[in-house]
Amino acid sequence: xxxxxxxxxxxxxxxxxxxxxxxxxxxxxxxxxxxxxxxxxxxxxxxxxxxxxxxxxxxxxxxxxxxxxxxxxxxxxxxxxxxxxxxxxxxxxxxxxxxxxxxxxxxxxxxxxxxxxxxxxxxxxxxxxxxxxxxxxxxxxxxxxxxxxxxxxxxxxxxxxxxxxxxxxxxxxx
Amino acid sequence: xxxxxxxxxxxxxxxxxxxxxxxxxxxxxxxxxxxxxxxxxxxxxxxxxxxxxxxxxxxxxxxxxxxxxxxxxxxxxxxxxxxxxxxxxxxxxxxxxxxx
Numbered sequence: 001x002x003x004x005x006x007x008x009x010x011x012x013x014x015x016x017x018x019x020x021x022x023x024x025x026x027x028x029x030x031x032x033x034x035x036x037x038x039x040x041x042x043x044x045x046x047x048x049x050x051x052x053x054x055x056x057x058x059x060x061x062x063x064x065x066x067x068x069x070x071x072x073x074x075x076x077x078x079x080x081x082x083x084x085x086x087x088x089x090x091x092x093x094x095x096x097x098x099x100x101x102x103x104x105x106x107x108x109x110x111x112x113x114x115x116x117x118x119x120x121x122x123x124x125x126x127x128x129x130x131x132x133x134x135x136x137x138x139x140x141x142x143x144x145x146x147x148x149x150x151x152x153x154x155x156x157x158x159x160x161x162x163x164x165x166x167x168x169x170x171x172x173x174x
Numbered sequence: 175x176x177x178x179x180x181x182x183x184x185x186x187x188x189x190x191x192x193x194x195x196x197x198x199x200x201x202x203x204x205x206x207x208x209x210x211x212x213x214x215x216x217x218x219x220x221x222x223x224x225x226x227x228x229x230x231x232x233x234x235x236x237x238x239x240x241x242x243x244x245x246x247x248x249x250x251x252x253x254x255x256x257x258x259x260x261x262x263x264x265x266x267x268x269x270x271x272x273x274x
């Protein structure tokens with residue numbers, strides 16, 4: 001087997017640190033992601049590779065410029081891809097585990113950037129669920145009998161996003 | 175920019191010191207590691223985040239872009255802030271020396 005698929009990896013490992021640790025574990029087992037894209041949050045392809053110590057860094061950035069990439073690349077990082085608004089970087093290492101965020105202030109800022117994204121997205125999806133419930137109860141709109149399923153699915157997506165936001169916001173600041 | 179002064183960290187202070195001369199992101203990482211003899215190792219994510227913050231505060235300015243890299247240097251406001259912070263640290267050091 002040269003490729004396998006991991007489903008919902010970004011949802012099952014919703015904070016940057018958890019996703020980084022999960023990716024690092026996969027690399028140690030001989031599975032590495034390549035060319036991440038927006039769909040990779042749901043369906044991530046992992047390619048067989050020689051088991052290695054690879055440090056991954058997840059950096060939420062809505063928009064990046066060339067200078068952003070140059071700073072990371074000059075420091076020895078390889079851009080794996082962009083997973084929604086998460087920039088994913090990797091670096092093979094021996095000895096000390098390399099860090100891209102070396103102080104608490106920038107680590108906290110990273111969490112806040114992600115919390116902002118998940119919070120807005122979660123609120124929008126839950127608002128959509130509420131609207132669907134309201135229209136469903138009122139019997140308005142096409143195929144109104146489907147509203148419990150549709151609202152439930154939206155809530156299923158929105159609630160974890162809000163939960164992740166709460167975890168990121170309430171995490172003790174160091 | 176009182177907020178930034180209050181939260182000025184070792185990282186920010188070292189970046190300000192480094193930007194007395196024009197440098198790009200990785201140039202700052204190298205320079206800081208050099209003048210602190212390796213005691214302060216800055217990560218790429220930290221430097222990028224800090225540069226944005228300092229630029230928003232008006233303490234540094236982008237001087238040019240070359241080969242994909244933005245170069246930065248202290249502004250007059252940043253130079254004054256750096257001097258104030260240095261005096262503050264020297265005062266704290268003197269207090270500590272007086273007690274110890």
